[in-house]
Amino acid sequence: MYVGRKETMNVIDLLEREQLKSDVPDFRPGDTVKVYSKIVEGGKERTQMFEGVVIVRKGGAIGETITVRRISHGVGVEKSFLLHSPRVEKVEVSKRGIVRRSRLYYLADKVGKAARIKEKKVAR
Amino acid sequence: MKNIIGRKVGMTSIFTADGRYVPVTVIEATPNTVLQVKTVATDGYNSVALAFADARKNGLTKPEAGRFTKLDLTPKKHIREFRKSIDGAPEVGGTVSVDVFTAGEHVDVVGISKGHGFAGGIKRHNFHGGSRTHGQMIHRQPGSNGDTNSGHTHRGSRRPGHYGVDRTTHQNLEIVRADLERNLLLVMGPVPGPKNALVIVSAAVRPPKVAKEAPTVKAAAKGKK
Numbered sequence: 001m002y003v004g005r006k007e008t009m010n011v012i013d014l015l016e017r018e019q020l021k022s023d024v025p026d027f028r029p030g031d032t033v034k035v036y037s038k039i040v041e042g043g044k045e046r047t048q049m050f051e052g053v054v055i056v057r058k059g060g061a062i063g064e065t066i067t068v069r070r071i072s073h074g075v076g077v078e079k080s081f082l083l084h085s086p087r088v089e090k091v092e093v094s095k096r097g098i099v100r101r102s103r104l105y106y107l108a109d110k111v112g113k114a115a116r117i118k119e120k121k122v123a124r
Numbered sequence: 125m126k127n128i129i130g131r132k133v134g135m136t137s138i139f140t141a142d143g144r145y146v147p148v149t150v151i152e153a154t155p156n157t158v159l160q161v162k163t164v165a166t167d168g169y170n171s172v173a174l175a176f177a178d179a180r181k182n183g184l185t186k187p188e189a190g191r192f193t194k195l196d197l198t199p200k201k202h203i204r205e206f207r208k209s210i211d212g213a214p215e216v217g218g219t220v221s222v223d224v225f226t227a228g229e230h231v232d233v234v235g236i237s238k239g240h241g242f243a244g245g246i247k248r249h250n251f252h253g254g255s256r257t258h259g260q261m262i263h264r265q266p267g268s269n270g271d272t273n274s275g276h277t278h279r280g281s282r283r284p285g286h287y288g289v290d291r292t293t294h295q296n297l298e299i300v301r302a303d304l305e306r307n308l309l310l311v312m313g314p315v316p317g318p319k320n321a322l323v324i325v326s327a328a329v330r331p332p333k334v335a336k337e338a339p340t341v342k343a344a345a346k347g348k349k
Contacts, residue, residue, distance in 0.1 A: 011308065012136045012150055019139055038143070063137060087143040 016062040021084050029054050029104050030097030030117050035068055035081055036090040047089055050079055053097065053117060055104040057083075066091075069107060071115075076108060096120035126224045126327040127206045128153045129176035130309060132235065134319045138300060138310060148300050149315040151233075151323055154307045155219035157197055162205075171207045172214055175200035176322075202322055223304045230296045230328035235317035236289055243287035251282075292316035296328050 027033055034051045052070030055078065059065055064083045069076060081088050097117035107115050130153030138148050153176070160173040175192070179201040192199040195217055214220070225231065245251035245266040254262035270278050294315060301310040315323055 011152065011306070012134050015138065015150065015308075015310075016136055062139075082145055084139070085143060085145060086139055 019062050019084060023090075024083060025091060025093050027054060027091070027093045027096075028099075029056055029102050030099030031093055032095035032097065032117075033066075033068060034090075034092040034094055035066075035079075035088060036092075037081060038087045038089060051094065052077075052079075053104065053107065055107060056102070069104075078108075096122055127172075127174065127204075128220055128222065128224060128309075128325050129156050129174055129202055129204055130154075130222075130323055130325060131177065132315055132317055132319055132321050132323050133308075135314065140300065146300060146312055147314075148310040148312055149233075151309040151311060151315070151325060152307055153222050153309055153325070155221045157192075157200055158214045158216055158218045158220065159191060159195075159197070159200075159203060160205075161214055161216055169207065171205050173203055173205045174220060175203045177201045204324060206326070221304060222302045222307055222309050225299050225302045225309060225325070225327075227299055227301055229299045230331045231299055231311065232293055232295045232326050232328050233297055233311060233315045234291060234293045234324040234326070235315055235321055237292040237316045238318050239288040241287070242285065244284045245282060248284060248287040249282040295330065296332055 031054050032052065033054055034049055036047050036049050038045055039048050050068060050070070052068040054066055055069045056067045057064065058067070062084050065080050066083055067078055067080045069078045071077070083091070096119065098120050099117060104117075130151040133150040133152050135147060135149050137145055139145055156174040156176050158172060159175045162169060162171045162173070164170060175197075177200055179189070179199045183201060184199050189199045191203075197217060240247060244264055246253045246264050251266060253264050254260050254267075256263060266283060270281060294313070297315070298312040299309060300312050301308070303310070309325060311325070317323060
């Protein structure tokens with residue numbers, strides 16, 4: 001049954017906005033970032049760092065995720081993080097990359113030198 | 125019994141205190157007015173009538189509005205009666221707010237489900253349907269109507285027909301947050317009905333006995349201390 005619209009029309013927007021982080025740095029796919037996330041291990045909580053290339057930023061607002069790719073022990077590892085999750089403590093940009101698309105899925109097919117990304121020189 | 129009448133605002137997702145990302149339905153329940161308290165002595169049974177959402181000036185008939193004006197209350201659009209009384213002794217003219225519920229509690233939510241019109245068996249009863257390819261000409265048809273021996277269709281067999289707009293109850297939904305300031309209830313998971321629909325939130329009739337494997341909001345809050 002229809003109850004009617006109220007002045008609280010954008011309650012959902014508000015709820016989502018409250019949870020957004022204000023300290024997310026500006027970064028794009030192609031950049032190399034360090035993601036510090038809290039993980040629970042053996043009943044204990046600790047912070048783990050994962051460094052790699054951002055291959056995609058997906059979704060918006062509270063549901064935004066980033067996928068970070070790195071080569072670990074010769075195996076490609078991709079991890080997705082909910083950017084605004086309280087479990088993701090911090091994101092640091094370590095390198096800026098020059099890429100020509102927003103989704104770098106092609107990196108998975110490249111090995112070694114071909115998988116490099118040109119670095120953008122930023123004035124320090 | 126704890127009950128409150130509210131309006132379904134819509135769905136979103138929220139991070140809980142322990143960092144889980146959970147889907148929630150936002151229900152707005154401005155304080156409900158206690159319109160009438162029935163007792164065995166006066167009416168032969170115990171119940172409480174709650175009223176929700178201010179009515180427009182001409183939104184109610186005179187007799188409807190009279191129930192409120194007689195008690196010097198602002199007329200409300202929706203009145204629902206709940207058997208058994210609300211915990212504590214509610215007083216006529218008092219209010220029931222979302223703070224009757226706390227995070228971690230389980231509730232049943234009643235709503236009128238979304239209308240689907242005249243729906244086929246696949247949508248209405250989860251029939252599988254025929255294959256789209258490989259030559260058969262039966263795709264979304266209901267198939268057999270039953271045996272021919274009995275000479276009639278058995279009662280209650282599932283057929284296409286009107287689907288939705290039924291009073292539907294979702295049991296044991298967990299309260300993720302009760303926001304008294306904005307009169308909001310965040311309930312985990314979906315709730316029957318379209319946006320802006322009337323919903324009734326009540327304490328769970330049959331709450332889960334054993335804690336689920338996944339930590340509930342409450343358990344996580346306890347563990348943190």
